[in-house]
Amino acid sequence: MENLPPLPERLRPEKLSQMVGQSHLIGEGGPIKGMVQTGNIFSMLLWGPPGTGKTTLARLIAVETDADFYRLNAISSGVKEIRDLIKTAGENRFFNKKFILFIDEIHRFNKAQQDALLEAVEKGEIILIGATTENPSFSINPPLLSRMRVYQLYPLSENDLDKLIDRAITEDVVLKNKNIKYIDRKTLIRFSGGDARVLLNALESAVNIKPSKEIVIDKSLIETVFQKTHLIYDRRGDLHYDLISAFIKSIRGSDPDAAVYYLARMLEGGEDPVFIARRLVILASEDIGNAEPYALTLATSCLTAVQNIGMPEAKIILSQVATYLAGCPKSNAAYIAIKEAVQDVRKYADLPVPLHLRNPSTKLAVDLGYGQGYKYSHDYPDHFVQQQYLPDKLKNRVYYKPSEEGREKKIKERLKNLWKGIKKYI
Known part of the structure; x- marks a missing residue:
């Protein structure tokens, strides 16, 4: 028994009813079980993390439908192998035999390799079953993806x-x-x-x-x-984006416990701590802003510290900053302000700058009225005087609407008093 294959291979089920998990696909009413029962098999993508049964399921579909099963690995196969198998598939059709081509890690195929499959899949010459751990929307060419059904497999319960x-x-x-x-x-x-x-x-x-x-x-x-807990994590895969999304949303939602949990999962999975620190800098402006301006200073210091310190100590710094940011008052007013300003810039291209704000750097500019009527703010009480700064078409537009949170509440009150009767700060 010394030459026996490993236990996972020995225990592969021989029929669909023996397969464990993925009941949403192979249980009663499941789409793949329905396909197998009718014998009407379509090209498909099996998308899920490692060890969820993608290869096993592809094999069982072939067994249950009495189809010839051919397997390619995207790492070691090229266009020539694909064309040879498509030719074989054509011969199978002469004998009215189904031909299933299973491609493991299909996301590793380049555009040319994926394009080589298009015609055969389109004409039904082959039934293509691809397995991928990455989101097909990002890793599979749209023309090929449109010809396949996508089924998601989940980690086993x-x-x-x-x-x-x-x-x-x-x-x-x-x-x-x-x-x-x-x-x-x-x-x-x-x-x-x-x-x-x-x-x-x-x-x-x-x-x-x-x-x-x-x-x-x-x-x-x-x-x-x-030695350590097995963690499902791929720094380039779908879970990478899911975890950083959950991390950011937890901080935005003022839950430091969830934030530090997702932080731990990313770091234990091998995520780059500098990537996380950069996201914290963005969040400090986008989600906290002037409600607590110090958040940006702290997040920027965190990025510098993580770059210089490295792991494992960087996790302490990231934890401190993530929990602080989660506890801060929140405002996305600055984010909304620039977003709305950009919309107007794109809508109203090249609006003229008011003459009194232009730089009178030459005699011609002075003659044209550049800078005339400009009021120097520091010459007035409280270093402020009402005057128009925006172009005429947008003169009373309000992009920045401070919230009632943290320090931003004081900013709001000051702007309301300064621009009373001119601008409306809700």
Whole structure:
């Protein structure tokens, strides 16, 4: 038995009913189960994190529909291999045989490789099943994506992984003959992160680390196998964007606990701390602004500190700043102000600057009236005097509408008093 394949391969289901998880696709009423039952299979993309059953599901679709199954790996295959397989598919059609081409990591195919599939998929010469861990909207060419159905696979639930453990110790040719007295299932499942392959490999490793008549797979042994919790994270993948989005939204929503949780997940998953620090600088202006101007100073200092200090100490700095920003009063008034100003700039191109604001740098400029009538603010009480600054078409426009939060409340009151009767600060 020394040459047996690893446990995940040995335990691959032989029919759809044996597959664990993804009930929304293969359970009663699920779209893929319906396809298999009718035999009417369409080209599709299986999108989900590692260890969720994408390859297994593709194989089972072929088995259940009596189709020929060919597999390519996007890393090692090129246009020539694609064309050769399409030719084979044409020969299969002569014998009225379905031809399923499964491409693992299809997001790694370049445009030319993806385009080579278009005609065959369009004409139905092949049934293309692609597997990807990345959002297809970003990684698959639109023409190919429009010809395929996208099905999302999710990390396996605790109940799903528990069923896998049962299958492994009762059905596997090796493990069913081992005297496994105890498994700390809760720890094993938690460390696996919803990845069936990780769970089964860890279970097999735990059995092999301390071979004995009675096998006890306790928390200590599981920690030895994993060294650290298995985290599903890809710095270029979809979860990268989901976690940074949740992190920013938690700070915007004034929840420091959620913010520091998502921060920990990103850092433990290997995210670049400088990337996180940069996002904090943006947030300090976009979501806090003048409600607490010091937030931008602190966030900028955080970026400098993280760049100079590095990990692991950078996580302390990021935690301090993230929790502070989460606790700050919030205002997006400055963000809205520039957004609305840009809209007017694009709508009203090249509006003339009022003459009294123009620079009278030459005699001609003076003769044309540049700078005439300008009132120097510091010559007046409180260093302010009402005069028009915007172009005539926009003269009373208000872009910046201060909130009632934090220091911005004082700014609002001052502007209301200064521009009373001219501008409306709601």
